[in-house]
Amino acid sequence: MHADLVKLLDVQARDAAVAEVERRLEALQGEAVILDQALHRAREVLETARRAALDAARRRDELEAKIESYRVIQDRRQQRLEHVRNPKEASTLMAELDLARSVVAKEENDWVRSADAVTLAQFKAAEEERNVAVVAEGQVPERDRLGLRRAELEAELASAQRKREESAARLDRPLRLRYDRLRKARTGDVIVPLLGGSCGSCHTSIPLNRRSQIRAGTVLDGCEVCGAILYPPESARPVP
Ligand SMILES: [Zn+2]
Incomplete structure (x- = not known):
């Protein structure tokens, strides 16, 4: 991830x-x-x-x-x-x-x-x-x-x-601003899992190439419809 x-x-x-x-x-x-x-x-x-x-x-x-x-x-x-x-x-x-x-x-x-x-x-x-x-x-x-x-x-x-x-404080400034802005604008989570190829929040289907990039951890990508940042759930680890 x-x-x-x-x-x-x-x-x-x-x-x-x-x-x-x-x-x-x-x-x-x-x-x-x-x-x-x-x-x-x-x-x-x-x-x-x-x-x-x-x-x-x-x-x-x-x-x-x-x-x-x-x-x-x-x-x-x-x-x-x-x-x-x-x-x-x-x-x-x-x-x-x-x-x-x-x-x-x-x-x-x-x-x-x-x-x-x-x-x-x-x-x-x-x-x-x-x-x-x-x-x-x-x-x-x-x-x-x-x-x-x-x-x-x-x-x-x-x-x-x-x-x-x-x-x-561990996030770099632009990412922190992006997260905070999204958090203010959204009622649900900002970071949502990619579920069965769709956004875990609004269920919009994510194009295949982006799915694999998200899974590979090469990009930090957001859902184009609702703006949620997507993560591959299989690689999520519980926060200690
Ligand atoms: Zn979405």
């Missing part, structure tokens, strides 16, 4: 090793995302509960202000009643006072109910706050495990990348 093919196959194997570690890191990232989402959901529920508690408190305060303003008006009626001499005017005022009293009583009932609603909403918010803490706490061992695993994989990736660089 062509000497450069041996080097190229080695680079390709190193690239595959790098890609494999990257794939595992990505899968690990996916696990972290699932944890983040669970925590995020719990926090959203908490935020909703907090907003509900604030809204309930606002409604209660508004009622309180309304009742207070009614009381001021009632006090004024009361004072006027004390100074009224005309019986007709007095009976009108008294009727107004009675009516307003029943309105205030109704508003006060509403206030009691709204104060209860505030207590309930605040209780619910506190419960959701505890739930967020429980979820976060429950994730600690898993996050620790993921952190350790990530550190391991990152070290593994650095090592795989270093080995890849060492391997790629």
Whole structure:
């Protein structure tokens, strides 16, 4: 086999090793995302509960202000009643006072109910706050495990990348550029076997004379259709 093919196959194997570690890191990232989402959901529920508690408190305060303003008006009626001499005017005022009293009583009932609603909403918010803490706490061992695993994989990736660089450095510059360019452009392997006289990637038939040259290792040839560099599989050796 062509000497450069041996080097190229080695680079390709190193690239595959790098890609494999990257794939595992990505899968690990996916696990972290699932944890983040669970925590995020719990926090959203908490935020909703907090907003509900604030809204309930606002409604209660508004009622309180309304009742207070009614009381001021009632006090004024009361004072006027004390100074009224005309019986007709007095009976009108008294009727107004009675009516307003029943309105205030109704508003006060509403206030009691709204104060209860505030207590309930605040209780619910506190419960959701505890739930967020429980979820976060429950994730600690898993996050620790993921952190350790990530550190391991990152070290593994650095090592795989270093080995890849060492391997790629053995190629001469034009060949290295050709390989890198092909690798970027292709989804599959750059170096593919010549299978039954055809390109191992796109199955285009390779002319006979070129097949024998590839087998003899006299040329470094690429498939004219997909650009893959072809190697004779019978002479491929496993990369140590
Ligand atoms: Zn091809």
